[in-house]
Amino acid sequence: MKDMTKGSPLKLIVTFAIPMILSGILQQCYNLADSLIAGRFAGVEALAAVGVSTPITQLFVGLGTGIGMGVGVVIAQLFGAKRMKDLKTSIYTAILTLLAVSALLLTIGTLMTPTLLRWMNTPDNIFEDAKLYLSIYMFGLPFLFMYNISNSIFNALGDSKKPLYFLIFSTIFNIFLDLLFVAKFHWGVAGVAWATFIAQGMAACLALFVLLRRTKKLEKKVPLFDFSLLGGMMKVGVPTMIQNAIVSIGNLFVSALVNSYGSDFIAGYSAALKINGFFTIVIVMIGNAVATFSGQNIGAGQYDRPAKGLRAGMTINFIYVSIAAICMFLFGRQLVGLFVNEAASEEVYAAGVGYLKVVVASSLLFIVLNNCCAVCRAAGYAISFTSTTLVDLIVRVGSAYLLTGVLGSASLYWSITLGWGVGAVMGAYFFLSGKWKNVKLLKEKQTA
Numbered sequence: 001m002k003d004m005t006k007g008s009p010l011k012l013i014v015t016f017a018i019p020m021i022l023s024g025i026l027q028q029c030y031n032l033a034d035s036l037i038a039g040r041f042a043g044v045e046a047l048a049a050v051g052v053s054t055p056i057t058q059l060f061v062g063l064g065t066g067i068g069m070g071v072g073v074v075i076a077q078l079f080g081a082k083r084m085k086d087l088k089t090s091i092y093t094a095i096l097t098l099l100a101v102s103a104l105l106l107t108i109g110t111l112m113t114p115t116l117l118r119w120m121n122t123p124d125n126i127f128e129d130a131k132l133y134l135s136i137y138m139f140g141l142p143f144l145f146m147y148n149i150s151n152s153i154f155n156a157l158g159d160s161k162k163p164l165y166f167l168i169f170s171t172i173f174n175i176f177l178d179l180l181f182v183a184k185f186h187w188g189v190a191g192v193a194w195a196t197f198i199a200q201g202m203a204a205c206l207a208l209f210v211l212l213r214r215t216k217k218l219e220k221k222v223p224l225f226d227f228s229l230l231g232g233m234m235k236v237g238v239p240t241m242i243q244n245a246i247v248s249i250g251n252l253f254v255s256a257l258v259n260s261y262g263s264d265f266i267a268g269y270s271a272a273l274k275i276n277g278f279f280t281i282v283i284v285m286i287g288n289a290v291a292t293f294s295g296q297n298i299g300a301g302q303y304d305r306p307a308k309g310l311r312a313g314m315t316i317n318f319i320y321v322s323i324a325a326i327c328m329f330l331f332g333r334q335l336v337g338l339f340v341n342e343a344a345s346e347e348v349y350a351a352g353v354g355y356l357k358v359v360v361a362s363s364l365l366f367i368v369l370n371n372c373c374a375v376c377r378a379a380g381y382a383i384s385f386t387s388t389t390l391v392d393l394i395v396r397v398g399s400a401y402l403l404t405g406v407l408g409s410a411s412l413y414w415s416i417t418l419g420w421g422v423g424a425v426m427g428a429y430f431f432l433s434g435k436w437k438n439v440k441l442l443k444e445k446q447t448a
Contacts, residue, residue: 001103001292001397002016002157002158003079003080003158003296004080004158004292004293004296005080005296005297005300005302005305006298007188008307009293009305009309009311009312009434010275010306010312010315012288012293012309013265013289013290013293013298013309013312013313013316014312014316015074015229016158016222016289016292016293017160017162017285017288017289017316018160018162018445019160019161019163019164020163020164020285020288020289021119021251021281021282021285021286022164022167022283023151023160023163023167024262024282024284024285025162025278025281025282025286026167026168026171027167027171027281028274028277028278028281029174029193032146033171033174033175033178033185033347034050034195034196034330035050035051035270035271035274036048036176036339037178037183037192037338038182038188038189038192038320039181039267039271039339040339041182041183041186042182042186042189042192044127044263044264044267044348045125045126045129045263045338046111046188046189046192047270048123048126048263048266048267048270049126049129049130050130050192050270051135051191051266051267051269051270051271051273052117052120052122052126052130052255052259052266053130053133053134053254054253054270054273055061055251056109056116056120056134056252057134057137057236057251057315058118058251059245059251059252060105060108060109060138060141060247061106061141061145061148063101063241063244063245064098064102064105064141064144064145064148064149064245064392065148065240066131066237066238066239066240066241066242066243066244066245067097067098067101067145067149067233067237067241068145068148068149068151069152069236069237069240069246069377070232070233070234070236070237070240071090071094071149071152071156071233071237072155072233072292072295073151073154073156073236073377073378073441074090074156074229074231074233074236074434074442075087075090075091075146075150075152075156075157076156076157076295076296076299077295077296077299077378077380077441078090078293078299078377079117079156079158079198079296079297080118080155080295080297080298080299080300080301081299081300081301082328083272084218085242086226086229086405087112087218087314088188088215088218088222089164089222089223089224089225089226089228089229090229090232090233091153091215092215092222092223092225093224093225093229093230093233094149094153095149095208096224096225096229097233098149099142100147101145102142102145102146102275103142103318104142105141105145106139106142106232107140108140109134109138110135110139110319113131113134113138113366114131116242116297117130117134117399118250119252119256119310120252120256120259121256121259121260122259123259123262123263123266125263125264127148129189129366130189132190132193133189133190133192133193134193136190136194136197137197138266139197140196140197140200140213142204143200143201143203143204143205144200144204146204146205146207146208147166147203147204147207147242150163150204150207150208150211151163151375153211154211155206155288155292156260156295156430157268158291158292158296160289162207162210163207163353165331166203166207166210167203167356168208169202169203170199170202170203170206171204171374172272173198173199173202174196174200176192176196176200177191177199178191178192178195179309179421180194180195181194182195185275187321192272198338204281219423220427222317222417225369228357231440232380235380235382235441236293236377236380236382236441237379239382239383239386240377240382240385240386241387243385243389243390245354246390246393247389247390247393247419249391249398250394250396253397253401254288254352254396254397254400254412257400257401257404257412258412261351261409264347264348265347265348265351265413267348267351267357268336268347268348268349268350268351268352268355269351269352269412271338271339271348271352272336272351272352272353272356272359274339275336275352275356275384276333276356276359276360278361279324279328279360279363280324280363280366280435282317282320282324282326282410283317283321283363283367284350285368286313286316286317286371287313287317287370287371287373287374288374289313289374290306290309290310290312290313290371290374290378291374291375291377291378292378293305293306293309293378293420294306294309294310294375294378294379295338295378295379295435296405298378298379299368303437306378306379307374307375309370309375310372310374310375310414310431313371313374314367314368316366316372317367317371318367318440321360321363321364321367324360324380325360325361325363328356328360329360332352332356333349333353335356336348336349336353336356337349338353346422347376351409354409354410354413355412355413356416357413358403358410358413358416358417359383359416361383361412362416362420362421363420364416365417365420365421365423365424366420366423366424367390368424368427368428369392369420369423369424369426369427370427370428371427372424372427372431373385373388373389373427373430374430375431375443376427376431376436377435379437379439379441380438380441381436382437383387383434384427384430384431384435384436385430387425387426388423388427388430389423390427391422392420392422392423392426393419394414395415395418395419395422395423396418397415399411399414399418399419400415402413421432
């Protein structure tokens with residue numbers, strides 16, 4: 001556990017963020033391995049089937065992630081306040097709540113998958129593969145949620161190394177299973193789904209085991225469930241769940257537009273999404289480090305330090321983006337080429353490279369949005385990050401459809417720039433207003 005209420009904000013955030021960034025990159029490797037191996041050994045249609053499934057998986061994962069964010073904020077504040085008894089109870093409360101929510105989402109996801117695929121205008125030539133992939137993937141959601149919430153708890157406690165260790169093992173194992181099931185056994189998209197299911201399941205069980213062992217070192221006898229602590233988690237978690245659900249539904253609208261351009265465009269767009277995932281994960285993880293730093297300091301009553309953490313996080317991000325943008329502009333085509341075989345058409349490359357150039361050029365806006373919202377989220381100021389994300393989404397989806405008659409498929413790229421621009425202005429306003437300092441997420445005393 002790492003106390004972030006003392007010391008240099010820049011040094012603390014850098015040292016804390018490095019394992020988080022590596023963990024985020026390895027997390028992206030799950031999807032990267034799926035796409036690379038599907039595209040290379042099962043063809044462009046398999047790549048497109050995995051890609052078209054992504055918005056649906058994000059819809060359900062986003063709901064579970066909302067709970068994780070609420071848990072992380074509460075635990076970071078409790079740790080900063082040195083309220084260890086409440087902290088241990090909050091961990092148990094989070095785990096029990098997660099089990100109930102994941103079972104519900106598994107049931108809903110299994111029933112809704114075919115309808116969602118039809119509603120998204122999924123091309124007939126990839127519909128069955130996408131349906132098969134999702135039918136297997138859905139059964140892994142409880143493990144995915146368990147792993148993500150364990151990650152949130154470790155990070156809130158200032159430990160960003162344990163999740164990295166779990167991911168190193170599970171990512172290597174996932175790639176091995178992908179090669180075994182797809183390249184050797186020729187199971188196609190089913191092999192991709194089973195590889196992810198098994199690897200993530202092992203990571204989740206390992207993370208939960210280590211987390212429960214660590215809790216033994218805290219207070220010995222505490223309640224296993226507390227509604228007041230759950231209420232604190234839900235003040236952040238429920239708005240975030242709703243936000244993530246609406247964002248994912250918005251992504252389904254975007255996907256319906258993407259799918260209207262055919263399987264070649266879907267393949268190139270999907271490849272670009274995977275590459276962009278590696279690019280933006282660094283920005284996101286630095287923002288998460290700022291959130292943990294801010295949460296602990298808010299819990300300790302040190303309201304001057306989150307602003308220092310914000311400046312440190314943005315400085316790191318600006319340096320990173322400057323370097324990454326050059327690489328993306330110079331080698332974008334080669335990166336897209338990693339995901340497709342020699343038979344891929346020029347349309348595949350045009351879709352992927354076009355997306356990457358526009359998005360990387362707009363990433364400075366995303367930095368402002370992400371870091372400002374991180375501080376507000378750490379304080380439990382739900383209205384700020386929720387409204388910012390929703391307005392960003394409305395602008396992005398609306399402009400994608402409105403501009404398609406003028407820009408064609410390029411409207412899908414430029415709409416992201418417009419959404420991030422509006423979101424950056426809103427995020428900066430909410431942070432500079434200082435209203436996040438007045439939020440009281442938790443009661444002074446939760447358990448006896």
